[in-house]
Amino acid sequence: MSDLLSLFPPGSGLAADGTLLVAGCRADDLAAEFGTPVLVVAEDALRARAREYRRELSARWPDSRVVFASKAFPCTAVQRVMVEQGLGLDVAGGGEILTALKAGADPGLIVLHGNAKSDEEIALAVEHGIGLVVVDNADDVDRLEATGRTQDVLVRIIPGVTADTHSHVLTGHEGSKFGLAPSDAARLIQRIEHSPRLRMRGLHVHVGSQILDVEPFAESVAPVARLGEFEVYDLGGGLGARYTWADEPPTVATYLDALIGAARQHLPAAAQVIIEPGRSMVCTAATTIYRVTTVKRGAITFVAVDGGMGDNLEVALFEQRFEAGIVGRFDGPGLETVTVVGRHCESGDVLVDGVPLAEPRVGDLLAVPATGAYCYTMANNYNGNRRIPVVFAHDGHVRLVVRRETWDDLTARDVD
Ligand SMILES: Cc1ncc(COP(=O)(O)O)c(C=O)c1O
Numbered sequence: 250m251s252d253l254l255s256l257f258p259p260g261s262g263l264a265a266d267g268t269l270l271v272a273g274c275r276a277d278d279l280a281a282e283f284g285t286p287v288l289v290v291a292e293d294a295l296r297a298r299a300r301e302y303r304r305e306l307s308a309r310w311p312d313s314r315v316v317f318a319s320k321a322f323p324c325t326a327v328q329r330v331m332v333e334q335g336l337g338l339d340v341a342g343g344g345e346i347l348t349a350l351k352a353g354a355d356p357g358l359i360v361l362h363g364n365a366k367s368d369e370e371i372a373l374a375v376e377h378g379i380g381l382v383v384v385d386n387a388d389d390v391d392r393l394e395a396t397g398r399t400q401d402v403l404v405r406i407i408p409g410v411t412a413d414t415h416s417h418v419l420t421g422h423e424g425s426k427f428g429l430a431p432s433d434a435a436r437l438i439q440r441i442e443h444s445p446r447l448r449m450r451g452l453h454v455h456v457g458s459q460i461l462d463v464e465p466f467a468e469s470v471a472p473v474a475r476l477g478e479f480e481v482y483d484l485g486g487g488l489g490a491r492y493t494w495a496d497e498p499p500t501v502a503t504y505l506d507a508l509i510g511a512a513r514q515h516l517p518a519a520a521q522v523i524i525e526p527g528r529s530m531v532c533t534a535a536t537t538i539y540r541v542t543t544v545k546r547g548a549i550t551f552v553a554v555d556g557g558m559g560d561n562l563e564v565a566l567f568e569q570r571f572e573a574g575i576v577g578r579f580d581g582p583g584l585e586t587v588t589v590v591g592r593h594c595e596s597g598d599v600l601v602d603g604v605p606l607a608e609p610r611v612g613d614l615l616a617v618p619a620t621g622a623y624c625y626t627m628a629n630n631y632n633g634n635r636r637i638p639v640v641f642a643h644d645g646h647v648r649l650v651v652r653r654e655t656w657d658d659l660t661a662r663d664v665d
Pocket of ligand 1: 455527
């Protein structure tokens with residue numbers, strides 16, 4: 250069971266008494282200082298992954314950029330780490346533009362996405378000099394032209410590739426709501442090329458998320474290349490992360506061998522290549538620590554914790570499997586298979602369905618690894634949940650980067 254450790258952020262360990270250590274910080278100390286649930290990010294692991302992506306991409310395609318898909322963990326502190334590591338930021342919408350700028354991102358290295366960009370978001374993008382706006386539809390072009398400003402754009406293509414992942418996180422299949430079928434894209438590209446204000450820089454493609462094989466990435470390149478030669482090709486994100494024992498995600502190197510292999514075959518050698526990893530950049534760098542509030546034994550043993558779908562919607566959204574362990578007793582004895590549930594009023598509020606825990610008791614701390622991707626993103630106030638804090642752990646030291654919401658925060662927007 251101490252194999253469970255391999256799912257925690259690189260550099261995690263066990264103290265002499267068996268307590269989980271994340272970046273040298275004891276899980277029980279973190280819980281005592283910040284309360285539970287708390288989302289703990291191993292800062293070095295985050296930085297190392299960003300560097301790995303940059304190194305591996307530039308080794309294969311020198312004129313290239315890694316752009317972090319902010320949506321995977323859109324907190325200013327995480328965006329700042331990515332900026333400090335020399336990455337650009339992919340943002341979806343006005344809010345992420347503003348947090349990216351606050352994080353110190355060079356506006357020229359920001360890529361704006363969205364299948365339903367508003368006038369306000371387009372205005373924010375052009376006013377702040379966002380480097381690339383990814384056109385998803387003809388209305389984007391109308392809105393961009395209406396600003397009267399010049400803007401570099403990419404056009405998002407549906408490659409017609411159906412990756413083997415949950416349907417809720419597929420984006421490159423025929424019939425996707427994102428992007429344009431190649432024939433529609435070709436017409437819009439012509440229009441943009443005749444626009445006095447828009448500069449048609451290149452194409453964008455993204456096939457989906459939590460993809461654990463490399464073929465769909467490689468397959469997405471040829472349909473894009475068929476639309477002609479451009480200066481920039483943004484080949485999206487989507488590489489899967491390791492959540493559970495069974496997951497064997499390709500390494501960054503293997504993923505890029507396939508993707509850039511296809512790029513070499515199909516794209517102009519002088520073009521710039523951008524990639525936009527999100528999930529695989531941040532997932533395993535973080536863990537959530539909960540407190541067990543109830544253990545209910547019956548046909549099923551339910552171990553209920555003080556969080557759940559208010560801080561982790563990944564299970565409800567696309568049935569993502571997580572693992573878990575009792576802090577201090579990863580190795581047992583007395584392992585029993587239980588269902589870990591949250592505190593929210595939904596039967597779907599399950600964190601882990603069927604996981605071996607060692608004699609779970611009220612008051613224990615429970616650690617769930619691989620919560621770095623999309624958990625902070627989709628945190629919510631369901632059942633009056635106060636969204637949980639984020640702390641960065643580094644070399645035995647910890648700092649709070651996002652505080653827990655207060656009870657007052659829950660009514661702060663009320664006007665009557
Ligand atoms: C356009 C775009 N790029 C990049 C990503 C990041 O994907 P992932 O987090 O799976 O790497 C997404 C997320 O779905 C996306 O929509």
